[in-house]
Amino acid sequence: MKRARVAHAGAVHDAVAASPACGAAREADGTGGEHAQLADEGGGEHVRLADGAGGEHVQLADGRIVSEDAVVWLPPFEVGTVIALGLNYRDHARELQLDSQEEPLVFLKGPGSLLGHRGRTRRPADAAFMHYECELAVVIGRPARRVARERALEHVAGYCIANDYAVRDYLENWYRPNLRVKNRDGCTVLGPWLVDAADVPDPGALGLRTFVNGKLTQQGNTRDLIFGIPVLIEYLSSFMTLSPGDVILTGTPEGVGNVMPGDVVTCEIDGLGRQINSLAADAEFGRGKHEVPCESSI
């Protein structure tokens, strides 16, 4: 099952991917392309629309079937603690000219950074290098405390796509990566779906791809994780209790590149769908030359 949370017609809804057999019409959304040929191992009754032309539909908990562009996509589950991994792919660590480490490089993020599918993320004008990071997100389903790696996957509810943006200009060597780099508003994109763990037979062999304006820029496979999912759950749960809704962003492979306002970043992971995010300029957020105060004076 592919699960989402969306806002539609005045309320927030739990929703699931609707099968095309439900009969709603497809419509082109203009952002697709030939690249969305996905190997969907999820299978089952919810057939993936693999033609890249958009036109996905969701079924709300109240029965309504709605086109994907008639909803506001929210992070697909109620997000608890956001745990992220740095330098967890051998190639990406090489790309950043850093040695891989003995202990996972873990950092935490706050709820203000979260964004859903099709959201808009601000790209600060004063930065030279802001890059996307396509990552497999592992969502905890059962409390985990001191869980051995052999049993770790029993604590996973499912998986989703994450795009964990970073603005490298703001890196400082204090508690690195510092929050100004990695915990910016709207810079942790989750979704569109949370895909049930039962529909992802081998999370350790999923292809990841990022497209910028339709051009393939990043490619990797979760088989190249330095610390795999079971090891990460064992490590994290050795010192912190993981609770349902906590999410582990497992890191990104090589191929990160700068993005600019107006760019459309599409992240795909085998079986998990396709996530779209657009970059917005400062002006859209009332910043820059014609600065608008965030909250007008009372």
Place this chain on the structure above:
Amino acid sequence: MPAGAVVPIPCDVPPYRLSGAVYGALLNHRSALALLGQAVHAPPYRAPPQAPVLCVKPRNTLAGPDTVVRIPADAEEVEVGANVGLVIGRAACRVPESRALDFVAGYLIVADVSLPLASHFRPGVRLKARDGFCPLGPAVADPHGIDSDALTVEVFLDGARVQSATTTDLIRPTARLLADVTEFMTLSAGDVLALGAAAPAPRARPGQILRIEVPGIGVLSCRFEREAA
């Protein structure tokens, strides 16, 4: 599962609850940076901090007052960062310093507990984000009449005073910190931002009782015990 609703800290001022998001300003007390001395210019740091340095205390760390904090079996002691924390009253996004305090709903005490940090280079999540490592409380104090940049913070272990500091020594005082933090991340109603602890941090061992006193805000106590192996 929402992030919040974890710690039932009394909060009689709007928003009447904590969100569960707790951030801490690190190295924001002059004594903390002074302790590092010239090391701030050497590798791996290479320069003193420019922007606010923050940590996240995730929900598994949060605990109310009068709780037991468990020190892992393989550790001798923990560090206690004694902080005044502010509670956000309404969404704060790039608030100007001149109006920043309008966004503060109240104040409480935040004990940022950590296994001893050998370095400030990496986030140290294994050291800082252990279960129960962030007692808060005792309640959210009404901000009226409180000058958060002129508070005395005293730390006692088993009744003996081990640290006495004042928030007049914050590198970024409250309003400036809020302005600089909300330049890049929006804080929401009920979020907590700890303002920065003095250094060196007192160290506590299993069996000891901690008390942090901040006149005008209250007293936060907890007890340290050895965690079962």
